[in-house]
Amino acid sequence: xxxxxxxxxxxxxxxxxxxISCSGIISNIxxxxxxxxxxxxxxxxxxxxxxxxxxxxxxxxxxxxxxSGTSASLAISGLRSEDEADYYCAAWDxxxxxxxxxxxxxxxxx
Amino acid sequence: xxxxxxxxxxxxxxxxSLRISCKGSAYSFTSYWISWVRQMPGKGLEWMGxxxxxxxxxxxxxxxxxxxxxxxxQSISTAYLQWSSLKASDxxxxxxxxxxxxxxxxxxxxxxxxxxxVSS
Numbered sequence: 001x002x003x004x005x006x007x008x009x010x011x012x013x014x015x016x017x018x019x020i021s022c023s024g025i026i027s028n029i030x031x032x033x034x035x036x037x038x039x040x041x042x043x044x045x046x047x048x049x050x051x052x053x054x055x056x057x058x059x060x061x062x063x064x065x066x067x068s069g070t071s072a073s074l075a076i077s078g079l080r081s082e083d084e085a086d087y088y089c090a091a092w093d094x095x096x097x098x099x100x101x102x103x104x105x106x107x108x109x110x
Numbered sequence: 111x112x113x114x115x116x117x118x119x120x121x122x123x124x125x126x127s128l129r130i131s132c133k134g135s136a137y138s139f140t141s142y143w144i145s146w147v148r149q150m151p152g153k154g155l156e157w158m159g160x161x162x163x164x165x166x167x168x169x170x171x172x173x174x175x176x177x178x179x180x181x182x183x184q185s186i187s188t189a190y191l192q193w194s195s196l197k198a199s200d201x202x203x204x205x206x207x208x209x210x211x212x213x214x215x216x217x218x219x220x221x222x223x224x225x226x227x228v229s230s
Contacts, residue, residue: 035215037155044205044220045147045155056218088155092214098171099145099157099215 003028004089004102011108017077020105022089024070028100032092034072036065039086039104048087049074076107084109112137114144114206116221122196122228129192130224132206139187140164143209145216146180146191149223150202157216160209161189196228 005023012018022034036049047056049065052072065074072091076083089102117131132144146158159170161180168180179192189206203223207216 033212033215035210037216039155044223045207045216046220047210047216047218050210050215050217086154090155090157090215096172097169098159101155101157104154 003093003096003100004091006087006089006102006105008103009106009108011110012076012079013110014079014081016079017075018079018107019076020074020087020089020107022072022074022102024072024091024100026070027095028070028091028093029067029072030070031094034065034067035090036063036072036074037088037090037101039088041085045088079109081109083107112208112219114208114219114221116204116206116224119225120227122226123230124196124198124228126196126228127192127194128196128226129190130204130226132189132191132221134187134189134208137208140184142217143213144182144189145207145209146178146189147205147207147216148174148202149205158191158204160213162213163187163189196226198228198230200226201228202226 033051037045038048039045052067062078087105093100140163143160145160148156158174161168181190206221208219210217
């Protein structure tokens, strides 16, 4: 059972904007950074967003993220077929003294 | 180029022991924590724990404490994940990842994954 809550699925057509939410509590998202990971089929996850809203080099600016209180969201604009993947949010949890992941959101590009 | 290279797939029987490895290269191995992440078949990511290669301090997820052992061999820049008695429910893909600069989060470099299959 994931402590961070994400919708299990999301979808959009090419060119659209899609958002994925991630809900937590004060001990995790409310107090610590949120990271977002993208996992393409059959591959290892990669960091898409770090420290709430920072993009690693090489990640297109179509990907953006924000955090407010105990929730965070990932936005993908100009949706492309290659964005079809699983997306996970993660945060350190002070009560558990560990990283917790959301359950993941499977993004389908229609 | 920074790399984390994991050991190959394993097929084991329940009750057997196992150690899988994760070898870092092209960076200062002792400067970044290593995390282990489990992904059961068709499921999401689960953080298992992390180790500081500089002093072998380990931080386990409560869900995995007592079930696995994380260790390090600085001399060969290698981290390990170990089981003393495998169960069928340990069947999963296991990833190692170098931490971000805070040391807390799996960061920008991940291993390719080690598939562990436990079946009688």
